[in-house]
Amino acid sequence: MKKHQFEVVVVGAGGAGLMAGLYASQSASTAVISKLYPARSHTGAAQGGIGAALGNLEEDHPAWHTYDTVKGSDYLGDQDAIEFMCEEAPSIVYELEHMGLPFNRTKEGKIAQRPFGGHTNNETGKPVMRACYAADRTGHMILQTLYQQSIKNNVTFYDEFQVMDLIMTEEGVAGVVALEIATGELHVFHAKSVIFATGGWGRVWEITSNAFAYTGDGVAITLRRGIPAQDMEFFQFHPTGIYKMGILITEGVRGEGGILLNGKGERFMEKEGNAPSVKELASRDVVSRAMYLELKEGNGVNGENYLYLDVTPETVNKYAALDGRTNPDGSPFSVTGEEILGKLPDIIDFCETYLGVNPVTQPMPVQPTAHYAMGGIPTDKFGQVIVDKKRKPLPGLFAVGENACVSVHGANRLGTNSLLDLVVFGKHSGMKAAEYAKEADYIPLPDNPTEFVEQQLETLRNAEGEERISDIGTEMKEVMFEHVGVFRVEDGMAQAVEKIRELKARFKNIKLDDQGKKFNMDLLNAWELSNLLDIAEVTAVSALKRKESRGAHARDDYQERNDKKWMKHTLAWLEDGEVKLDYKDVIFTKFEPKKRVY
Amino acid sequence: MQKITLKLFRYNPETDTKPHYDTFELEAEPTDRVLDLMEKVKGYHDGSLSFRRSCAHGVCGSCAMRINGQNMLACKTLVQDLKTSRITVEPILGLSVLKDMIVDMDPFFDSYKKVMPFFVNDEPKPAQERHQSIEDRERFDDTTKCILCGACTTSCPSFWSNDEYIGPAAIVNAHRFIFDSRDKGAAERLQILNDQFGVYRCRTIFNCTVACPREIQITQAIGEVKKAIATGSLD
Numbered sequence: 001m002k003k004h005q006f007e008v009v010v011v012g013a014g015g016a017g018l019m020a021g022l023y024a025s026q027s028a029s030t031a032v033i034s035k036l037y038p039a040r041s042h043t044g045a046a047q048g049g050i051g052a053a054l055g056n057l058e059e060d061h062p063a064w065h066t067y068d069t070v071k072g073s074d075y076l077g078d079q080d081a082i083e084f085m086c087e088e089a090p091s092i093v094y095e096l097e098h099m100g101l102p103f104n105r106t107k108e109g110k111i112a113q114r115p116f117g118g119h120t121n122n123e124t125g126k127p128v129m130r131a132c133y134a135a136d137r138t139g140h141m142i143l144q145t146l147y148q149q150s151i152k153n154n155v156t157f158y159d160e161f162q163v164m165d166l167i168m169t170e171e172g173v174a175g176v177v178a179l180e181i182a183t184g185e186l187h188v189f190h191a192k193s194v195i196f197a198t199g200g201w202g203r204v205w206e207i208t209s210n211a212f213a214y215t216g217d218g219v220a221i222t223l224r225r226g227i228p229a230q231d232m233e234f235f236q237f238h239p240t241g242i243y244k245m246g247i248l249i250t251e252g253v254r255g256e257g258g259i260l261l262n263g264k265g266e267r268f269m270e271k272e273g274n275a276p277s278v279k280e281l282a283s284r285d286v287v288s289r290a291m292y293l294e295l296k297e298g299n300g301v302n303g304e305n306y307l308y309l310d311v312t313p314e315t316v317n318k319y320a321a322l323d324g325r326t327n328p329d330g331s332p333f334s335v336t337g338e339e340i341l342g343k344l345p346d347i348i349d350f351c352e353t354y355l356g357v358n359p360v361t362q363p364m365p366v367q368p369t370a371h372y373a374m375g376g377i378p379t380d381k382f383g384q385v386i387v388d389k390k391r392k393p394l395p396g397l398f399a400v401g402e403n404a405c406v407s408v409h410g411a412n413r414l415g416t417n418s419l420l421d422l423v424v425f426g427k428h429s430g431m432k433a434a435e436y437a438k439e440a441d442y443i444p445l446p447d448n449p450t451e452f453v454e455q456q457l458e459t460l461r462n463a464e465g466e467e468r469i470s471d472i473g474t475e476m477k478e479v480m481f482e483h484v485g486v487f488r489v490e491d492g493m494a495q496a497v498e499k500i501r502e503l504k505a506r507f508k509n510i511k512l513d514d515q516g517k518k519f520n521m522d523l524l525n526a527w528e529l530s531n532l533l534d535i536a537e538v539t540a541v542s543a544l545k546r547k548e549s550r551g552a553h554a555r556d557d558y559q560e561r562n563d564k565k566w567m568k569h570t571l572a573w574l575e576d577g578e579v580k581l582d583y584k585d586v587i588f589t590k591f592e593p594k595k596r597v598y
Numbered sequence: 599m600q601k602i603t604l605k606l607f608r609y610n611p612e613t614d615t616k617p618h619y620d621t622f623e624l625e626a627e628p629t630d631r632v633l634d635l636m637e638k639v640k641g642y643h644d645g646s647l648s649f650r651r652s653c654a655h656g657v658c659g660s661c662a663m664r665i666n667g668q669n670m671l672a673c674k675t676l677v678q679d680l681k682t683s684r685i686t687v688e689p690i691l692g693l694s695v696l697k698d699m700i701v702d703m704d705p706f707f708d709s710y711k712k713v714m715p716f717f718v719n720d721e722p723k724p725a726q727e728r729h730q731s732i733e734d735r736e737r738f739d740d741t742t743k744c745i746l747c748g749a750c751t752t753s754c755p756s757f758w759s760n761d762e763y764i765g766p767a768a769i770v771n772a773h774r775f776i777f778d779s780r781d782k783g784a785a786e787r788l789q790i791l792n793d794q795f796g797v798y799r800c801r802t803i804f805n806c807t808v809a810c811p812r813e814i815q816i817t818q819a820i821g822e823v824k825k826a827i828a829t830g831s832l833d
Contacts, residue, residue, distance in 0.1 A: 037703065039746045040650075040658040054726075097727040100717025100781065102735060102742050109729030134742075140657060141742065148716035182696065211652040247655045349813075350655060353674055354629070470641030513645030516612045519697040522645040 001450055002187045006031040006156070007437035009176055009191040010430075011163045011218060014041035015139070015419065016401025017197035018146035019426025020383075020433070021155050024195070028434035031189060033158040033178055035213065035524075038147045042199050042211045043422060046139025047346065048252030049114060049131025050096075050423070051416030052089035056110040057129045057328045062086045064122040065130060069417060070591045072118045072283045073410025074551035074561065076231070076569070078587035081381040081406045085417075088424045093132050096423065101145040103134050104343075114343075115255040118283035118414040118598070127255075127281045129328075131416040136250050136346045142419055161187065162524055163217065164453045166194060166225050166397070167445065173396035174443040177453045181524065184517030186450045192440045193396050193433035196222065196377060197426070200402040202235075203528075204536045205370035206481035209241055209248035218403035220531030222377050223538065224452075227387055227394065228571040230405040230584070231375035232535070233543035234552045236413055237486045239287040241369025243306040245354060249347055249366060251415040253309060253359075254280040256343055257316035257325070257335060260291070261308045261363065262299040267319065268307075275598035279323075282598035285412040285552045288368040292486045301365065308363035311344070313337050315363075337361070368486050374413055374552065375542075376405040378571065378584075383429025389571060389584040396436060396443075400429040407569065410586075411551020460526050465509030469526050472503050472510070476529075476536055484540050489556045493544040500537045504577075507533060538572045541579040546570065563593050600683060602626045604635050606647065607688040609695050617695070619686075620644070628678035632665055632685065636672060649699035656811055659747030663699050664688040669749040669809040690752035692761060706748050709764045713772035713790055718783030734779040741774040741819050743812040750806035750816050756799045763799040764791070766806040766816050773819040777832060784832060792827045800824070 008024040010017045013034035021032040034041070053060040065086040070077055097103060097111060104112035115127035134141040150157070158178065165177040167188070175191040198218030202210025219229050239260070240249040254260075260280050262268050269275050274290040275282035282290075295305055310316075317334045325333040337360040341348060344359070351357045351364055377399035378386050383406075385397040401422045408421055479499045483492035507530060514522035548562035549555045568583040602624045609617035622639050633651055640647045649672070650660040656674035663672050665687055666680055672687070693701035719728075744767065751757050751765035772791060776784040791797045797820055806816040826832055 036652060036658075036660070037707070037746075040652050040660050042653065042658070044745070045653050045655070045657050094725075094727050098719075098723045100719075100775070100778065102738070102778070103727070105730055105732050105735050107732065109731050111727050135739075137657075137743070140745070144742075144744075145717070151711055152714075152716035211658065212654060213652045245655075346657070353656065354676070468642065469645070514648075516610060516646070518611055519648045519700050521648045522640075525645075 002185065003190060004031065004187060005190045005442070007191065008193045008195065008433045009033060009189045010195045010197060011176060012197035012199060013038035013157065014197060014199055014401060015043035015142050015146060015422035016426040017195070018150055019423050020195050020197060020400055020430035022146065022149055022153060023427050023430030024434040025153060025155050026434070028437045031156045031158055033161045033163055033176070033189065035160060035162045035181065037159050038150070038157065039143065041143055042214060044140045044143040045211065045248065046419055047136045047248060047250035048116060048255065049133035049138050049416045050093060050142070050419035051116065051119060051130050051414065052093040052132055052420065053086070053130055054090050054093065054111060054113060054132065056106055056113050059121065060128050060130055062089060064120070064128070065089065067122055067591060068119050069408065069414055071596060072412055072414040074412055074596055075567065075593040076407065076410030076550060076586060078407050079589040079591060080587050082408050083589060084381050085408050085420060085424050089420055092423050092427065096142065096145060099145050099149050101134065101141050103132055114252060115281060116415045117251050117254065117281045117287065119416070120278065125277055127278055131252065131255065133252065136252055136344045139419060142423070164221065164456065164527065166221055167449050168225050169443060169446050171443045173394065174445055177450050179453070181519055184520060186453060188445065188449045190442060190445055192437040192442055193398060195383065195398040195400060195429055195433050196403055197401045198403045200373040201532060201535050202370045204476065204480050204532050204539065205485065206477040207241060207244070207246040207367065208370040209238055209246050210370065215528035215531050216403070216535040217528070217531055218399065219376055220534050223534055223574045226573065227385065228378060228573045229375060229538055230378040230569050230571055231407060232539045232572055233546050233570060234374040234411045235370065235539065236284055236372040236374060236552050237288045237368040238284055238371035239291055239368055240309050240366040242350065242354060243365040243367050246369040247350055247354065248369065248371065249309060249364060253311050253344060253347060256311060256340065257320050257333065258309055258311035259315050259319050261310055262294045263301040263303070264299060268294050268299070278598045283412055283414055285554070286598055288486050289554055291368055306365040306367045309366045310363035311340055311359050312361055312363065313340065370481070372413055372418060373402055374405070374407070374409040374411065376403045379404045379406055381406060381428070382432040383425050384432060389582055396440060398429045398433050400425045411553060456527065457523065460512065460523055461515065463508065463510045463512065465511050467506050467510045469510055469529050472507055473529050473532070476500065476503050476533060480536055480540070484543055487554050487556055488543055490544070493540055496540045497537065497544060500533060500540055504533050504537065534574060538574060538579055542570045542572050542581065545581055567593065599625045599627060602635065602677060603684045604639065605684070605686040606639070608698055610646070611697055626677050628676065630677050631673050632675045632677070632687065633661055633672040635685070636687065648697045657745060659745035662690050662747040662749040662752070664690055669753040671747060671749070671811045674811050690748060692752045692758045703748065705761065706751060706767065709768045710746065710771055712764060713768045714783055714787050715771040715775070717775060718781055720782070728780050730780055737779070738774050738777040740814050741770045743814055744770050744774070745812060747811060749809040749811055753805040753809040755803060755805065756801055760799070762795045764795055766800070766820060769797060769820050769823055770814060770816055773823055776823065776826060788823070788827050791823055797824050797827065
C-alpha cells in the first residue's frame with residue numbers, strides 16, 4: 001500500500017473534475033485521480049452547446065435563462081442555485097474562451113449561439129439562441145481545453161487509478177482509497193477535502209448514450225459510507241439516440257431546424273398535448289414522452305420501434321417556412337446541405353459510420369436513449385455535500401457535475417445546462433475545497449484505511465459461483481429500461497425492484513475469469529456492476545414511492561404533477577442493504593409553480 | 599448474422615513469457631462493431647481479455663487497435679467495413695504492450711505535453727470574448743478534432759524506428775495552436791518542433807492520415823508546420 005497526502009483530492013477528470021482541479025490547485029496542493037486518462041472522459045461526448053445568455057445574436061438575459069431552467073426542472077430545481085448558475089454563465093463562457101476554447105463565431109467574430117430545447121425569449125415564448133457552440137463537439141472542446149490548461153498549470157494527475165472508497169472516521173472525511181489499475185496496488189490519498197466528480201450512470205439502462213465508464217462510482221461509494229443520494233428517480237431519456245445503439249444525436253440538430261416525423265410522415269410534436277408552440281424544441285422529457293406515445297400507438301417507421309429525425313434541407317426549409325422562422329436580421333430562415341455539414345459534422349459522421357445514412361439527404365432513425373442523471377450526491381451551490389433534510393453539511397466533502405445534485409436540474413435538465421453545471425460548480429467547489437483545506441487540519445487516518453476496499457475485492461476475487469457478470473448486467477439493463485424508463489407504472493417498478501434484488505443476490509454467486517493483479521478489468525467491471533446494481537435499486541425504489549408525474553418521472557397511473565404532496569426532493573440511504581427514504585424541501589425564490597406548457 | 603473468426607493478440611505479463619493468439623468463433627451482425635465482438639468474448643468466453651474502451655462511438659480515443667493490420671478504433675469499425683469474416687486484433691505498435699491490447703500510453707502523452715499543447719496569450723483579457731473571424735477560426739478547425747487516441751503516431755514507420763520522434767499526434771496538437779490567430783506561442787512551439795526529433799522525422803508516408811479515425815488531414819498539417827518553420831511565416 002502506498003500513501004500520498006494532498007490538501008485537496010479530486011476524483012474524476014471530466015469537465016467538472018478538471019475545472020475543480022484547476023481552481024483548487026491555485027491555492028492548495030491538489031491531486032486529480034481518474035480511472036480514465038482525462039481526455040477519455042465522457043464530457044468529450046457532449047455535442048450541442050453550453051448555455052449562457054450572451055445575447056450575441058438576439059436579446060437574451062440571465063433572468064430568462066433562470067426562468068427557463070426552473071420551468072424545465074418542473075419546479076423541482078432549487079431556485080437559488082439555478083439563479084446563481086445562470087447569472088455566472090456569461091462570465092464562465094468568456095473564461096473558457098480566454099482559455100482558448102475554439103467556439104464557432106458569428107459574422108462579428110463573437111461566440112456563435114444556436115437555439116436549444118426549452119430555452120426561450122420569455123416575452124414571446126419563442127426559442128432563443130443561447131447555446132454557445134463549437135460545431136457539434138462542444139464537450140470535446142471543453143474537455144480538451146480544460147485538460148490543456150491543467151497541463152499548463154502543472155496540475156498533478158493520477159491517471160488510470162480507480163477510486164473505490166471514501167475514508168471516513170468519526171471525526172470526518174480523511175481521504176480516498178484508489179486502486180492503481182496498471183499494478184493492482186492500493187493507494188491511500190490522505191486529504192482534507194475530497195471532491196467527487198465521477199459523472200453519471202447511464203449504463204444502468206439497455207439503450208444509452210453513455211460511455212462504458214458511466215457506472216456511478218461516486219454515488220455508489222458515498223451511499224456505502226452512509227451519505228444519501230438525492231432525486232435518483234429523475235433520469236433523463238434524451239429523445240434522439242441512434243436506433244438500437246443509443247448513440248446521441250444532439251438536440252442541436254433540432255436547433256438547426258431538424259424535424260421529428262412519425263411513420264406516417266406527421267410532425268407529431270405539433271399535436272395538441274405535445275408542444276404546439278415550440279414543437280421539436282420543447283424540453284427533453286416532453287419530447288421523449290411524445291415519441292414513446294407515438295411508438296406505443298404503432299406510429300413507428302415501417303412498424304419498427306423508431307421515428308425519424310429529419311434535417312435534410314428540403315424538410316428543414318419546408319417547416320421553417322410553415323413556422324415563419326426568421327434569421328436575426330428578419331430574413332426568412334433557410335439552410336443548405338453545406339451549412340448542415342458545417343454545423344453538424346460529427347453527427348453526419350456517426351450516421352454514416354453506424355447507419356450508412358447521410359443526414360444531409362436522408363432522415364435518421366431515432367429512439368429515446370438513457371442520457372443524464374439529474375439526481376446524485378446532494379450539495380449546496382458551492383458543491384459542499386449536505387447529508388440530511390435540514391441541509392446539514394459534511395465538512396470536507398464536495399461533489400460536482402453529473403454525480404452531484406445541487407439541484408439545478410430538478411426533475412428534468414435543459415440541454416446545454418450540463419456543460420454549464422460542470423464549469424460553474426467545478427470552479428466554485430474547487431475554490432471552496434481549497435479554502436476549507438487552508439483552515440482545516442488533516443483528520444488522522446484510521447489504522448487500516450484500505451480495510452473496506454480489501455474486503456470488497458476479496459469477496460469478488462474469491463467468489464466461486466457460476467454466474468457471469470455479463471448476464472447479470474444485461475438483465476439489469478433490460479428490466480430498468482422496460483420498467484424504470486420513459487414511462488412508469490406501479491407494477492412494473494415493483495417488478496424492477498424485485499428483479500434488482502434478485503440480481504444482487506445472484507451477484508454474490510459470480511466467478512471471475514481473471515485472477516491477476518495487473519489491469520484486471522474483469523475485477524473492475526464486476527465492482528462497477530456492483531455500483532450499478534446499488535444505483536438501480538435506489539433509483540427504482542425512489543421512483544416507486546413518488547406517486548406523481550414530474551419531469552423525467554412520468555407515470556401512467558399518476559399522470560399529473562402533485563405539488564401539494566410531492567414538491568420535495570427525495571433523499572435515499574442504503575442501510576444494511578435496505579433503501580430508506582426521506583424528503584427535503586425545494587428552495588423557492590421568485591417563481592411560483594405553474595402548469596408547464598411548451 | 600454471419601460467422602466471424604476473431605483472432606486476438608494475448609499477453610498476460612503475470613503468466614506469459616511471450617505473447618500468443620487466441621481464436622474465437624462468433625456469430626455477428628454485419629453492423630456490429632469490432633468492440634462489440636470483443637465485449638462478447640470478454641462477457642461470455644474469457645473475462646480476462648483486457649482492452650481499454652469507454653465511449654463506444656469514436657470520440658474518447660480509448661480503443662485504438664490494429665485491426666487486420668491497420669490502426670483503427672474498435673468502436674468505429676464495423677464488421678461489414680472489413681469485408682472479410684476473419685478479423686485479427688492486435689495492440690497498436692511502437693508502445694510497450696502491458697496486457698493484451700493495453701499499451702503504455704505514457705510516452706505518447708509525454709510527447710504531446712512537449713509541444714505546449716495549451717493556449718498562450720498573456721495580454722490583458724477583454725471583459726467579454728476575444729473576437730476571431732469565421733475564417734481565422736476555420737484555419738485550425740481540422741486539428742481541433744484530435745482525440746489523442748494514438749492511432750496516427752503508432753502507425754508511423756518513423757516512430758517505429760525511433761520512438762524519440764515526437765510523432766504526428768503531438769504535431770497535430772501544436773498545429774491547433776500555431777494557427778489559432780488568438781494564440782501567441784507559435785514561435786516557441788515552432789522552435790520545439792524544429793529539432794532532429796521534431797517535424798523533420800516525418801517522411802510524408804501518409805500512414806497517419808489514413809489511420810486517423812477523425813479524418814484529420816495530418817500529413818497536410820505537418821506540412822504546414824514544416825513550411826512555417828522554413829519560411830518563418832504562418833500565412
